[in-house]
Amino acid sequence: MSMRVIFLGTAGSVPTQARSLPAVFLKRQNEQLMFDCGEGVQRQMVKAKVGFHKKMKIFISHMHGDHVLGLPGLLQTMALMDRQRKLEIYGPEGIKQFLEWVRESLQFGLTFPVEIHEVYDVGVICEEKDYTVEAARSNHVVSGFAYAFVEKPRPGKFYPEKARALGVPEGELWSKLQHGDKVKLSNGLVISPEAVLGLPRKGRKIVYTGDTRPFRGFAKFAAGADLVVHDSTFDDALGEKAELDGHSTPSQAAQQAKRAKAKKLVLTHISARYADAGLLLEQARKVFKNTVVAEDFMELELPLPHS
Ligand SMILES: [Zn+2]
Ligand SMILES: [Zn+2]
16 A cells, blocks of 8 residues: 655745745545644645545644644635545644634634544554554653654465465455454364464554654654654754754754664754755764655655565
């Protein structure tokens, strides 16, 4: 199943000509997940040609304007487009009240239900059949969370000869076993999927830090991630400012990715002072080679791992 990450907004704090405010979009086969929701996100979605009617969840890292002000506009656009399907929003304490206030003062009605989940603690905050989303506390100037999208392992490779040897007739029962379900044969024998499948295959993992200084426990939280999308607001020479404002520098982000043994690092939340982000890339690559700087509308395809 293909999975694609689209960077809808990659600026830090203020938008620039080239960068919109933070939003990282994860497009799966039948669902969309979005991490943070900067102003004007619905226009970025139009430009990226992603839909407004699909099953969707939004995860807000923290209650700073550049990360949440896109929500009211997005909800309103969706209502004008007559969205019917439920929208789920996860975020720190305060997100519910914020959305209620906006809806009350702007008096806009919605055509679809909005389910708001305030996140109070770390760990699994959302569980679906084939993935979970986990939260870890970030280290910014206000409390907030980093999120990890973790795909569950997929059933291993199917061996038809093993199924035949065990007397499982080809057809529906094979398909059940391939999906990791037990089956019962007409003679009463129960066949477990492990008997005909290879070892489970690893799922994919994507970590989004939101605004943060490097934080403790990151290596474990992001361990083995296919993709780490990390705050990299200021370059290494502005380390003190990054510390003061609760952000990270490229080499800090790179060290975190390295410690977590991540496969790829994307730097984002780029300060408006960098018209050219080459400096940030150079600093990060000294520590972690497989780094890129996010650009608006950059897309990364995440193929299924083979083993
Ligand atoms: Zn921010
Ligand atoms: Zn912030």
